[in-house]
Amino acid sequence: MADGALAAQQLVELLAVVSNCDDEDTAIHAAIERAAETVEAEVCALIVGDAVVDAVGLPAGSTEYSRLAEAPQGRGSVDLPGAGLCGVGWAQLGRADEGILVLARVGSEFSVAEHNLVRGMARVLGLTLRMLRTLEAERRREHLMRHLYGIQRLISRRAPLAEVLRATLVAAGDVLPAASGNVELLLLDPESADRALVTRSRQTDDGPITWRRQTMRSGGLVATAIDVDRPQEQTDDRGRRSIAVPVHERGRTIGALTVELSDGRRLGDSDRDNLLLFAEHISIALTDARTAQDMEAARHDALTGLPGRALFHERLRHFLAQDGDAGEVALLYIDLDRFKAVNDTLGHAAGDVLLVEFAQRLRDIVRRGDLVGRLGGDEFAVALCPANERYAREVAVRIIDELSRPVVVPGGVADVGASIGIALNSSAVADEFLAHADMAMYEAKRAGRGRFVVADPDRADTRVLNAPSLTP
Amino acid sequence: MIVETEQATTGAARRWMAVGTSVSVDSYEAGREAAGRALDGPDPKLLVVFAGIEHDPHRLAAGIRAAAPGVPVLGCSTHGEINAAGPRDGSVVVTALGGSGFTVSTAAVPEISGRQREAGAEAARCVAEVSDRPHRVLLLLTDGLARDQETVIRGAYGVLGTSVPLFGGAAGDGWRMSGTFQLHGTDVFTNGVVAACIGSDAPIAIGIDHGWRPSGEPMVVTQSGDGRVHELDDGPALDAYLDRLDAPAEVYRDEQALRHYVLSRPLGVQRRSGIQVRNMSTAVDVDGRTIGGGGDLSLGALAFAMEGDEESVVAASARACRSAIEQLAGSTPVGLLTFSCAACRAVLGDEGVVREGARIAEEAGSIPYAGFYTYGEIARTRGINGFHNQTMVVLAFG
Numbered sequence: 001m002a003d004g005a006l007a008a009q010q011l012v013e014l015l016a017v018v019s020n021c022d023d024e025d026t027a028i029h030a031a032i033e034r035a036a037e038t039v040e041a042e043v044c045a046l047i048v049g050d051a052v053v054d055a056v057g058l059p060a061g062s063t064e065y066s067r068l069a070e071a072p073q074g075r076g077s078v079d080l081p082g083a084g085l086c087g088v089g090w091a092q093l094g095r096a097d098e099g100i101l102v103l104a105r106v107g108s109e110f111s112v113a114e115h116n117l118v119r120g121m122a123r124v125l126g127l128t129l130r131m132l133r134t135l136e137a138e139r140r141r142e143h144l145m146r147h148l149y150g151i152q153r154l155i156s157r158r159a160p161l162a163e164v165l166r167a168t169l170v171a172a173g174d175v176l177p178a179a180s181g182n183v184e185l186l187l188l189d190p191e192s193a194d195r196a197l198v199t200r201s202r203q204t205d206d207g208p209i210t211w212r213r214q215t216m217r218s219g220g221l222v223a224t225a226i227d228v229d230r231p232q233e234q235t236d237d238r239g240r241r242s243i244a245v246p247v248h249e250r251g252r253t254i255g256a257l258t259v260e261l262s263d264g265r266r267l268g269d270s271d272r273d274n275l276l277l278f279a280e281h282i283s284i285a286l287t288d289a290r291t292a293q294d295m296e297a298a299r300h301d302a303l304t305g306l307p308g309r310a311l312f313h314e315r316l317r318h319f320l321a322q323d324g325d326a327g328e329v330a331l332l333y334i335d336l337d338r339f340k341a342v343n344d345t346l347g348h349a350a351g352d353v354l355l356v357e358f359a360q361r362l363r364d365i366v367r368r369g370d371l372v373g374r375l376g377g378d379e380f381a382v383a384l385c386p387a388n389e390r391y392a393r394e395v396a397v398r399i400i401d402e403l404s405r406p407v408v409v410p411g412g413v414a415d416v417g418a419s420i421g422i423a424l425n426s427s428a429v430a431d432e433f434l435a436h437a438d439m440a441m442y443e444a445k446r447a448g449r450g451r452f453v454v455a456d457p458d459r460a461d462t463r464v465l466n467a468p469s470l471t472p
Numbered sequence: 473m474i475v476e477t478e479q480a481t482t483g484a485a486r487r488w489m490a491v492g493t494s495v496s497v498d499s500y501e502a503g504r505e506a507a508g509r510a511l512d513g514p515d516p517k518l519l520v521v522f523a524g525i526e527h528d529p530h531r532l533a534a535g536i537r538a539a540a541p542g543v544p545v546l547g548c549s550t551h552g553e554i555n556a557a558g559p560r561d562g563s564v565v566v567t568a569l570g571g572s573g574f575t576v577s578t579a580a581v582p583e584i585s586g587r588q589r590e591a592g593a594e595a596a597r598c599v600a601e602v603s604d605r606p607h608r609v610l611l612l613l614t615d616g617l618a619r620d621q622e623t624v625i626r627g628a629y630g631v632l633g634t635s636v637p638l639f640g641g642a643a644g645d646g647w648r649m650s651g652t653f654q655l656h657g658t659d660v661f662t663n664g665v666v667a668a669c670i671g672s673d674a675p676i677a678i679g680i681d682h683g684w685r686p687s688g689e690p691m692v693v694t695q696s697g698d699g700r701v702h703e704l705d706d707g708p709a710l711d712a713y714l715d716r717l718d719a720p721a722e723v724y725r726d727e728q729a730l731r732h733y734v735l736s737r738p739l740g741v742q743r744r745s746g747i748q749v750r751n752m753s754t755a756v757d758v759d760g761r762t763i764g765g766g767g768d769l770s771l772g773a774l775a776f777a778m779e780g781d782e783e784s785v786v787a788a789s790a791r792a793c794r795s796a797i798e799q800l801a802g803s804t805p806v807g808l809l810t811f812s813c814a815a816c817r818a819v820l821g822d823e824g825v826v827r828e829g830a831r832i833a834e835e836a837g838s839i840p841y842a843g844f845y846t847y848g849e850i851a852r853t854r855g856i857n858g859f860h861n862q863t864m865v866v867l868a869f870g
Contacts (some may be wrong), residue, residue, distance in 0.1 A: 006742065009692070012772030020770075032857060040744045040855035042634040056856060058624075082635035232722050234831065411579060455499070 007117045008037045014121055016333050027132055031101075031125045038121065039114055041105040042083065046125070047098035057084075057104070066153035068102040075115050080104060093126030101125060106383035140175070142418045143276060151281050152319045161289040165282060166209040170251040172259065182260035185247070185282065186222050189213065205433070231276070243267060245279040247282045249286040257282055259418045266383070301374040302358035303352055312373030312381055317430045319371065319385050327425040332382040332394035332439035334362075334399060337417040337449045354416070361402045365395065376420035381434070389424055391453065396420045396452040404450070419444040420452035486573035486675040488513040489672060489807025489869060491555055491842045494615045499564075503684055506566040518578070518668055521547025521655055522554075522844040523564035525646040532564065533658040535708035541566075544578045544667045546624045547655035548613040548682025550844035551644030551814035556833055558720060559825045561646065567809065567842040569869070575671040577601035580656035582664045586756040588620045592627025595667035599632055605671025609678075609807075609867065612640030614787050615652050616847025618647045618698070625850060625858040636669075638858045639678055639867045641811040643847030647818075648777075649754075652847075664716070674803070674870030679795030681853045682863040683784030683816075686740055686776035688716045688764070693773040700762040701739075701769050708761035713739070716777040727758050734818040738862050740776035741769060747776060751768070751815050751848075751861035766789075782824045785816050786831050789864040793835035796868035808836055810843035813862045 007057025017034050022025035026047055032054055033455070036044040043057030045065040049267050052065045064080055071078065071088045078088050087109035090102040093366060101122040103110075110118065154164045165185060173183040225232040225244035233243045244256040257279045261267065267275070299311035307315065323329045336358070343351040355378070362372045362380060371383040382399070384392060403418040427433045440455035447453065492509025507519060519540060523532055529549070536545055553565040569576070577598040584591035595612060602608055610632060614621060620815035621642055626636060643652035656666040670676075689732040691712055704712035714724055723733045731753050740747040756765045769775070789812060797805060810832055817825055825845075832841065851865040852858030 006744075006774075009742075009772055009774055013770050036856045038744065042855060044856075056630060057634055080634070082633060264851030 001385065005112065007120065011120045011124055015124050015128070018125060019193075021132070022198050024129060024132050024136065025054075028125070028126055029121050032056055033105060034120045035101060035125075037120075039089070039101040039103060039105060039110070039117065043080070043086070043102075043104035045102050047099070048100055048101060048460065053099065060339055064404070065102065073110075074109055076117070077109055077259070078104065087114050089118040089265065091115075091122035093122050096381040098126050098129070117361050126432070127456075133230055134185070135173045144171075144175045147175060148277070148281070151285075155281070155288060158288075158292065161285060164285040164289075168278055168282050168285070169209075172257070174276065176267070177260060177355075182258075184258050185255065186216070186244075186258060187247075187255035187286075188216075188226070207238055208468050217220050222256045222258060229253050241266070243275065245275055245432070247279050248283040250456075251289050253288065253409075270441070299373075302373050304356055305390075306359050306363075306380075307371070307373040309375045310374065311375070312371065313430055315371050315373075316381075317351060319383055320428055320430060320433070323385055328385040328386035328388070329433075330389070330398070330416075330427060330431055330453075331397075331423045331437045332384070332392065332396055333421040333423070333441040334380040334382065334403075335419050335441050336378035336403065337419055337445075339416055342414045343414060346409055346411040346414065350411050350414060353409045354407050354414050355452050357407045358403055362399065365402060366399050392424060393452070394453070396422055400450060400452065417450040419449045420453060423455040424457075426455055476681055480525045487571040487806050487869065489707075489840050490805070491807075492568070493553075493555055493557060493560075494558065494564045495585060496746070497526075497562070498536075498785040499523075501716050502564040502619055502848065503532040503566075504529065505535075505575045506564040506618075507536040507539035507568075508576055510566040510568035510639065510656065511543075512568065513570045514720075515572060516540060516543045516568050517859045518528050518569045518576040518690050518755035519543055519547075520567040520569070521563045521844075522550050522567075523544060524553065524560075524564070525548060525549045525652070526562045526586045527550075527564065527646070527654060528591050529653040530658075531678075533660065533665045533753060535707035536566065536807075537658055540568075544576055544668070545655055546578060546611065546613060546666050547846075548641075548643035548666070549652045549654075551847070552645055552817060552845040554810055554812065554832070554845070555625075556836070556841065558829045561695070565842050565844070567807070567840075569670065569807070571680070573673040575602045575605050576668055577798050578656060578666070578668045578715065580654070580659060580664060582661050583802055584615065584624060588623035589627035591665050592624035592629075592790065593625075593631045595665045596628035596631035596669075598667060599636055599669040602671035602696055605673060607674065607676050607870070608636045608669060608671045609676045609869075610636055610638050610640075611668045611670060611849070612638060612665060612850050613654055613667075614640070614642045614848075614850070615654060615661075615663050615779075616642035616644050617649065617652055617812075618642075618663055620847055621850075622857065622859040625852060626856065627744055628667075629852065629856055633723070637676070637678055638808070638850055638852035639804075639865065640667075640850035642848035642849045642850070644814050644845060646730055647814065664685060668756075669684040670869075672869060674806075675800055675867045676870060677796045677799035677805075677826070677864040678698065678851050678853050679792040679797075679799070679868070680849075680860065680863060681786035681788040681792040681795065682780075682860070683776040683786070684738055684740065684747075684749050684780040684862065686747060687737075687779045688777060690742060690774040690776050693769055693771055696769055696771060696773075699816075700760075700764055701775065702756065702762050702776060709763045710757065711762040711765055713775075713777050719781070721738045725758060728750065730756050735764055735815055736780065738778050739763065740778040742774035743857075745854075748857075749778060749862050751813075753815060780819070782820055782827070783820060786828045789793070789828055790835050791833045792864040792866045797835070797839070800868055800870045803870055805839050805870055807869050808841035809867040810836075810841050811849050811862075811865050812843065813849060813864070814845045814847055815847040849857065 016030045016226050018027045032044045043054035046053045068088050086104040089110035135196045221244045223235045231245045235241050240262040244258045246253045247255050301308045407415045421437045423437035426436040436455040440453045444453040474513040490512035492506040494502040494505035554564050554766040581591045581594045654661045654664045654666045691704040694706045701709045705852045723729045739750040849860040849863050849865040
């Protein structure tokens with residue numbers, strides 16, 4: 001069989017074998033074995049720089065492979081320990097940084113024609129690897145974009161913060177090829193003076209995000225990243241590389257995203273950029289969550305923690321909408337009796353303690369799904385659903401009893417009471433409903449305080465016009 | 473007399489090989505008898521057992537242990553046993569290696585399917601315990617019904633490297649194609665690999681030869697996949713192949729006839745230093761028109777239809793023996809292992825194998841030898857390939 005024809009056929013075979021492979025590592029291994037088979041060599045290796053990427057024929061970790069590449073002009077012979085005198089052939093895959101293919105054959109040198117074949121095989125391998133790398137980069141880019149779209153959708157939909165953080169950690173672990181599975185988010189504990197951290201464990205599980213507290217080592221990787229507000233890298237004494245990227249909430253550095261790399265891996269430039277991107281998404285999610293939290297807090301009364309007027313109003317509207325025509329909503333408007341006197345005689349601090357105590361007593365009386373709110377000053381409201389008149393009356397009696405019990409406050413004992421107005425399904429409109437309950441409360445006050453009055457639906461209309469506006 | 477004995481002790485007794493056989497149908501008795509007969513020297517180091525599939529491997533192993541307690545045992549089932557008394561079915565042939573000039577370390581790896589490369593590597597690791605000898609060989613016996621045997625050898629090569637040759641065979645089961653067995657001590661495996669690394673003071677040689685020659689021009693593999701060739705020269709592979717041989721009409725469609733026909737007409741693959749032979753008969757594909765030939769037949773490979781007959785096969789067996797013996801450059805080997813192919817046996821027929829046996833005996837002369845008809849031969853001396861079909865492989869211990 002003519003040498004030239006056989007060589008051409010063998011290059012086609014190598015190309016077929018290598019291009020059938022889905023990833024670089026498999027392609028390289030297949031190529032090395034096929035190249036050795038083709039020239040009946042015992043030893044074959046792919047060397048890139050100083051590293052033997054893959055090889056067959058010499059004991060694992062052998063340093064002899066690089067000697068094979070020293071033969072000048074790509075051809076020669078070398079005395080290999082354990083094998084004897086070997087013919088050697090090598091050739092570059094393409095550019096210098098793509099590496100060289102080396103082959104060694106016991107007892108027989110490579111002819112010029114065979115060396116040409118080695119050159120051809122090296123070129124085929126180089127071209128195929130380049131193609132596989134491009135495909136791989138494309139695939140990874142698409143993968144990254146899909147993850148980012150998912151995270152951005154969660155943020156814009158105001159998904160719970162825990163869900164956004166989990167999605168980001170999972171994405172980071174998935175997209176960064178070098179991550180050994182250790183992607184963590186560390187956030188400073190706002191309540192801790194010694195800067196203990198609350199951390200997230202492995203992101204690979206499907207379960208919800210979990211937190212555990214740990215102490216941050218001062219001067220350590222994470223502490224430094226937070227202090228200087230810049231990404232930091234370090235290698236521990238076991239040779240493992242870690243990177244920490246700071247994350248922010250409203251511009252303040254409150255923690256770091258950390259990645260621990262698998263043994264010997266490094267983070268490429270695009271990987272670094274991706275990591276910064278993930279940290280940025282976490283910062284956006286944290287800031288967003290904080291803003292939402294603040295907004296929510298503003299709608300609560302700072303002193304008692306109960307929903308303020310606006311929030312109570314909103315929730316009452318919600319109750320009514322849910323109730324529909326069932327007619328099972330009862331509203332109690334509560335005004336404290338003689339509260340001003342307590343403020344005047346014992347001071348505002350005492351008044352505050354009283355309000356906090358009464359707020360808690362109200363919470364304790366109502367059922368889980370019912371509403372309690374502080375409408376202002378010494379006015380409270382309770383919405384019960386489902387409730388009928390009898391139940392509303394029972395609750396009113398209990399509230400009056402409870403709020404009649406004295407409260408120990410700074411400076412003495414406060415002894416106050418409550419007047420309650422009850423409205424029952426008098427309107428499907430929250431404003432009107434509140435107005436009816438309010439008017440009933442006034443009646444209770446005029447009738448002597450420490451009692452409740454149930455609004456008369458028939459008289460509701462005329463009264464509404466004279467009552468002060470209740471809408472916020 | 474005394475002088476002779478002393479010489480015998482210091483010279484040949486450093487390394488010896490002996491063969492014992494038994495035709496007893498009782499597996500325990502057969503093992504005990506054959507092993508007893510093989511123990512013909514001091515300090516036995518290894519027993520290699522070839523047994524017909526009819527035997528109960530557990531009882532067989534127990535019988536061998538009774539005769540040779542504490543001696544490492546390696547063995548497998550066959551499609552016929554080879555020894556100086558002539559080829560036989562259903563017998564037990566035990567080869568013993570012994571003497572201070574040998575070091576042996578053994579290994580057994582179960583469940584190789586799906587992890588062939590790893591299994592080969594695992595089996596080869598026993599080589600580390602035989603580093604005290606200048607000459608080594610790894611003897612491998614595999615389950616002949618496992619796929620991708622070449623990958624097992626690659627795995628072993630990855631551990632052994634260039635300096636340790638490979639020799640062995642794939643266990644048979646009397647052509648039943650239902651299950652073979654491998655032995656390691658008293659452990660019995662199926663779907664396993666058993667190995668012995670044999671180190672020796674004297675050189676070890678391997679001869680490899682086959683009696684097949686190409687018929688007509690080569691064909692190019694134009695489509696392949698999943699271990700089979702789908703197209704040759706852009707047409708259905710099976711038809712292209714049969715056309716090349718001018719096969720009779722009934723062979724094209726009848727599975728039985730086809731299987732019989734291709735047994736003596738294997739596939740050849742062009743390699744650097746010759747044509748590699750591949751068995752086509754174990755999985756014929758009448759419907760799909762594909763042909764088998766080993767997993768690595770890729771696009772662009774040059775394939776031949778090969779032919780041969782009793783004369784060419786027997787001549788090749790003789791050449792393989794001669795080659796192994798001659799490589800030891802004048803010194804007489806202490807023994808030979810002769811592994812032939814079950815498919816060749818089908819070609820030779822019952823009378824042909826007797827004639828083959830006689831030719832091997834002729835080449836061996838007074839050198840003890842034993843072997844079996846395998847479902848694939850293992851021999852790696854050059855390059856990284858080591859699995860053969862329809863080939864004779866011979867190992868000679870110096």
